[in-house]
Amino acid sequence: MKEKSTLETAQEVEVEVMRKFSVEEVFKETPDTYTLLLKPLDKKDYSFVPGQFNMLYAFGVGEVPISLSGDPDEKYLIAHTIRVVGAVTNALVNARKPKFIGLRGPFGNGWPLEKTKGKDVIIVAGGIGLAPLRPAIYYILKHRKEYGRFFFLYGARTPNDLLYKKELKEWKSRFDMDAFITVDAGDEKWTGNIGVVTTLFKHIKLDPNNTYAFVCGPEIMMKFTVLELRNQGLTDDKIYISMERNMKCGMGLCGRCQFGPYFVCKNGPIFSMDQINRFFGRREV
Amino acid sequence: MLSQQKLYFALDAEAFGNFIDVLKDLGYTVYGPAEKDGAIVFEILDSIKQMPRGLYDEQSPGRYRLTKKDNQRYFGYVVGPQSPKYVLYSPQHLLFKVRKDGRTFIPQPDGKKIAIIGLRPCDLKAIEILDNVLLKGPYKSNAYEAIRKDALFIAVNCVEPGNNCFCTSMNTGPFAQSGYDISITELLMNGSHVFILETMTNKGTEIVSRLKCRNATEEELNVVSKLMEDAKNKIRKKLDVENLKDDLYRNIEHPNWNEINNKCLACGNCTLVCPTCFCSSVFDSSSLSMDVAERWRVWDSCFSIDYSYIHGGSIRQSIMSRYRHWLMHKLATWVDQFGTFGCVGCGRCITWCPVGIDIVEEASKVRD
Structure with missing residues (x-):
């Protein structure tokens, strides 16, 4: 019997009840960003599809939505990449050995990895927006023959702000993907591209009828990336972006993540541009 | 018009206290209208004496006053500041307690059965709408479900709608169509004071059978029919809902939205x-x-401002954008999310807005 692919095994789980995980390892990625490897204390496996997120709970402090950033085939060591921006994220990464971290999830849809098989894929990430895309990169590289050409564009503010530096090096050296990296401002050691991520589009030529784009980053970065993709001839139904909004429940009940007619938690976080172009890029929607 | 197939019963107003007793005997915690701090609110009723007999509410944009009238109606008021969501979806609810070692305590429903007396038809519709949001998935609120599933709803038809009511536009009233166990129409005529009862469910029928009712007379039913027609005609406020969703979507950047910045205090009363x-x-x-x-x-x-906060700042900084989000949700995006409007025309948001902002007027200002 054919082994089930990662995408098919993502299970329906009881997400209202928090599962407890221990912190196995903490990697410092950048001065303010850490990757946490979490291990289920109940010893049960955990599965997700690339692009989904969890609600992580720090004891007594609160709960925040965090993208899954690890390999979807890894069922017992779950990676989250967290930028410290407030009380909860601070508690999550600094509690070096808390008794547990609470986890509810996975929530949301995923990147359209089935539907894009046989097509070219371009992944464009800005800053910590790379975190929810890394599982998709792992997946595509693991099933490399099932996809066409594979482009990867990544931009961060400075060389120090680049995530997953080892992997970036590896991806750049591969012959089966075209990876380009840029920073807004270099330092004395930086010899690579300078400029925002959209300046990398001059290096590539996409086949507009056969290419799907996955984009994640700050909203302003996504807005200009979408313009570049359209310039290269991609239609809105082939451009997928991952949205961010305030979330308290992850289950479509608290109402906070509304974006136009959508709940980012249950209808997203990944939307095709033709779903949301009426609202995307408008101020204060 | 009244249905020919239904049975209508009449309950003497003097015997109405018995209604509460019957519900209590069946194990219900009975919520009903009572006057508190100058407003009609839902309270747990032990006796009919708590009910606001002879009290009327005067409502206009930004204004609510209770007045006493000579006639002795129990349901002379229209709607108070509380809606049934106070009872069904508590303003604060303990989700869990957890110990440092991870042991978790999740409070279980107490199994209490509730009955609510005095739900207006618009409120019944609102419960139906909350059901769509909180029960239809993919996830549901267990706390809401626990209290909702055995709840008994006793509706009161509106014979004297208020100034801010626009239920006829939203097709939710003034007479209850569905969603109740028992409906009541209060009748004051020729010196007699009776309630005309009608049931929708077996639970409702069983309860009515325990009351000292008689069959309603033809004369009484004719009066009810007339009151029904009159009530519809008394509702002056109208919201044209045809193409409303599309009009609002199209006008999301309408310049008139900005006018609200000068009025709205962002106090959240309407919500x-x-x-x-x-x-x-x-x-x-x-x-x-x-x-x-x-x-x-x-x-x-x-x-x-916290509602839309993500790191770096809130998405909706201006008051205009917050008001627009609210109004668009009620009258446009809700339709795409759940298949109905998120507004039932009860008029509470107009009455309780401290500066009297009127959703019907505001919606019409951004349509052209």
Whole structure:
């Protein structure tokens, strides 16, 4: 019997009840960003599809939505990449050995990895927006023959702000993907591209009828990336972006993540541009 | 018109107290209207004496006053600041307690059966709408389901709609069509004071059979029919809902939205009194010894700046954008999300707005 692919095994789980995980390892990625490897204390496996997120709970402090950033085939060591921006994220990464971290999830849809098989894929990430895309990169590289050409564009503010530096090096050296990296401002050691991520589009030529784009980053970065993709001839139904909004429940009940007619938690976080172009890029929607 | 197939019963007003007793005997916790701090609110009723007999509410934009009249109606008022969501979806609810070692306590429903007396037809519709949001998935609120599933609803038809009512536009009233167990029409005629009862469910029929009712007379039913027609005609406020969703979507950048910046205080009153507003936040805390932490779900309002906060700042900074989000949700995006409007035309948001902003007027200003 054919082994089930990662995408098919993502299970329906009881997400209202928090599962407890221990912190196995903490990697410092950048001065303010850490990757946490979490291990289920109940010893049960955990599965997700690339692009989904969890609600992580720090004891007594609160709960925040965090993208899954690890390999979807890894069922017992779950990676989250967290930028410290407030009380909860601070508690999550600094509690070096808390008794547990609470986890509810996975929530949301995923990147359209089935539907894009046989097509070219371009992944464009800005800053910590790379975190929810890394599982998709792992997946595509693991099933490399099932996809066409594979482009990867990544931009961060400075060389120090680049995530997953080892992997970036590896991806750049591969012959089966075209990876380009840029920073807004270099330092004395930086010899690579300078400029925002959209300046990398001059290096590539996409086949507009056969290419799907996955984009994640700050909203302003996504807005200009979408313009570049359209310039290269991609239609809105082939451009997928991952949205961010305030979330308290992850289950479509608290109402906070509304974006136009959508709940980012249950209808997203990944939307095709033709779903949301009426609202995307408008101020204060 | 009244249905020919239904049975209508008449209950003498003097015997209405018995209604509450019957419900209590059946194990219900009975919520019903009572006057408190100058407004009609839902309270747990032990006796009919708590009910606001002879009290009327005068409502206009930004204004609510109770007045006493000589006639002795129990349901002379229209709607108070509380909607049934106070009872069904508590303003604060403990989600869990957890100990430092991870042991978790999730409060279980107490199994209490509730009955609510005095739901207006618009409120019944609002409950139907909340059901769509909180029960139809993919996830549901267990706390809401636990209290909702055995709840008994006793509706009261509106014979004297208020100034801010626009239920006829939203097709939710003034007479109840569905969603109730028992409906009541209060009748004062020729010196007699009776309630005309009608049931929708077996539960309702069983309860009515325990009351000292007689069959309603033809004369009484004719009066009810007439009151029904009159009530419809008394509703002056109208919202044209044809193409409303598309009009609002098209006019999301209409310049008139900005006018609201000069009026709206972003106080959130409209969202608290709204019978369908369901948004919530959570509140985490821990004991002083840091051994036990709690998480509470609390009602939240899209008018607060925190509501749309993500790192770097709130998405909706201006008051205009928060008002626009609220109004668009009620009258446009809700339709795409749940298949109905998120507004039932009860008029509470107009009455309880401290500056009298009127959703019907505002919606019409941004349509052209």
